[in-house]
Amino acid sequence: MPADHAAIPSAVADPAADAAAVAPRGAADLIDGTAIAAGVRGQVAGDVAELRERGLVPGLTVVLVGDDPASALYVGAKEKASRAAGMASETVRLPAGTSQAQLLALVEQLNVDERVHGILVQMPLPPQIDPDTVIRHIRPDKDVDGFHPVNVGKLLIGHTDGFVPCTPLGVQRMLAHHGVTVRGADCVIVGRSTIVGKPMAALMLAADATVTACHSRTRDLASHTRRADILIVAAGRARMITADMVKPGAVVIDVGMNRVAHAGAKSGTRLAGDVDFDAVRAVASLITPVPGGVGPMTIAMLLTNTVRAARRISGQTGIA
Numbered sequence: 001m002p003a004d005h006a007a008i009p010s011a012v013a014d015p016a017a018d019a020a021a022v023a024p025r026g027a028a029d030l031i032d033g034t035a036i037a038a039g040v041r042g043q044v045a046g047d048v049a050e051l052r053e054r055g056l057v058p059g060l061t062v063v064l065v066g067d068d069p070a071s072a073l074y075v076g077a078k079e080k081a082s083r084a085a086g087m088a089s090e091t092v093r094l095p096a097g098t099s100q101a102q103l104l105a106l107v108e109q110l111n112v113d114e115r116v117h118g119i120l121v122q123m124p125l126p127p128q129i130d131p132d133t134v135i136r137h138i139r140p141d142k143d144v145d146g147f148h149p150v151n152v153g154k155l156l157i158g159h160t161d162g163f164v165p166c167t168p169l170g171v172q173r174m175l176a177h178h179g180v181t182v183r184g185a186d187c188v189i190v191g192r193s194t195i196v197g198k199p200m201a202a203l204m205l206a207a208d209a210t211v212t213a214c215h216s217r218t219r220d221l222a223s224h225t226r227r228a229d230i231l232i233v234a235a236g237r238a239r240m241i242t243a244d245m246v247k248p249g250a251v252v253i254d255v256g257m258n259r260v261a262h263a264g265a266k267s268g269t270r271l272a273g274d275v276d277f278d279a280v281r282a283v284a285s286l287i288t289p290v291p292g293g294v295g296p297m298t299i300a301m302l303l304t305n306t307v308r309a310a311r312r313i314s315g316q317t318g319i320a
């Protein structure tokens with residue numbers, strides 16, 4: 001079991017500690033999202049096998065409108081992973097010109113389909129469709145993305161019978177896997193989107209961290225990030241977090257996925273996170289790489305949410 005990477009609050013109050021933030025102190029341990037996700041997926045496959053024996057096949061339906069290549073890639077990966085876990089997985093592909101009424105009609109159909117326990121409408125949607133209207137039409141107990149206002153509200157209130165968005169849920173799972181002490185830690189989150197930053201803040205607050213939510217209007221971002229025992233970055237700005245913005249020994253979670261120019265790559269680009277990985281690794285105690293960090297966890301947690309939905313809807317909640 002890895003060491004407890006709890007950050008020590010008293011170290012934060014020491015100005016010398018902040019001043020030393022740029023001094024490399026050896027490489028941080030890696031949080032291997034691919035391996036942790038494989039463990040979660042194995043667990044899910046076991047749960048699905050057990051449910052199948054009882055005659056329940058968890059079903060996930062993903063809806064893709066249009067032909068955005070990145071969305072098609074994500075949807076393909078979700079379908080493959082849910083099939084591999086033994087679920088009944090279907091992707092409904094609709095043309096880019098689909099009207100909002102047509103999409104809502106499909107959602108209504110899926111809402112009442114007993115074989116479907118999880119519904120996921122891939123974002124972004126074409127401009128003629130309002131994403132909020134679509135999300136509000138998904139039955140909250142089938143909303144495995146956790147975006148419906150009912151589920152958002154449950155997360156904020158602290159009710160545990162809702163769905164939490166997959167990416168923050170995956171981050172929480174990674175921290176738990178590494179034994180990171182969240183209670184009492186200073187957790188700084190960069191980004192306040194509905195899908196990552198805000199639910200991440202709610203989760204960390206519920207886990208008794210002291211949470212700071214930063215965004216594009218935050219003054220002197222570094223003064224906040226440097227206080228973080230746990231720094232979670234989801235801003236979509238390649239390598240914006242530099243070593244001097246990180247407290248020595250901090251746990252750094254990089255949610256960002258940015259395409260940057262890379263001469264060595266066939267496509268001319270490569271994936272980069274929001275964190276300047278090599279430099280920050282020398283300062284932090286634990287860090288996620290990009291790729292191979294948070295990304296694989298997102299799909300794994302979608303599978304977890306779908307199994308939960310199947311159990312809840314069918315009333316088979318007795319299985320661990």
Ligand code: NDP
Pocket residue numbers: 167190191192193194195196197214215216217218221234235236237240255256257258294295296298
């Ligand atoms: P959004 O664009 O919706 O939100 C970005 C957030 O970052 C906003 O709150 C914005 O502030 C804030 N921000 C932007 N620039 C700065 C800055 N310079 N300083 C401080 N805050 C800033 O992005 P998402 O939350 O959807 O995604 C964030 C990143 O995470 C992206 O790279 C995305 O690709 C990646 N991602 C990865 C996933 C995974 O599975 N690994 C899943 C989801 C996203 P403001 O609110 O003021 O505009």
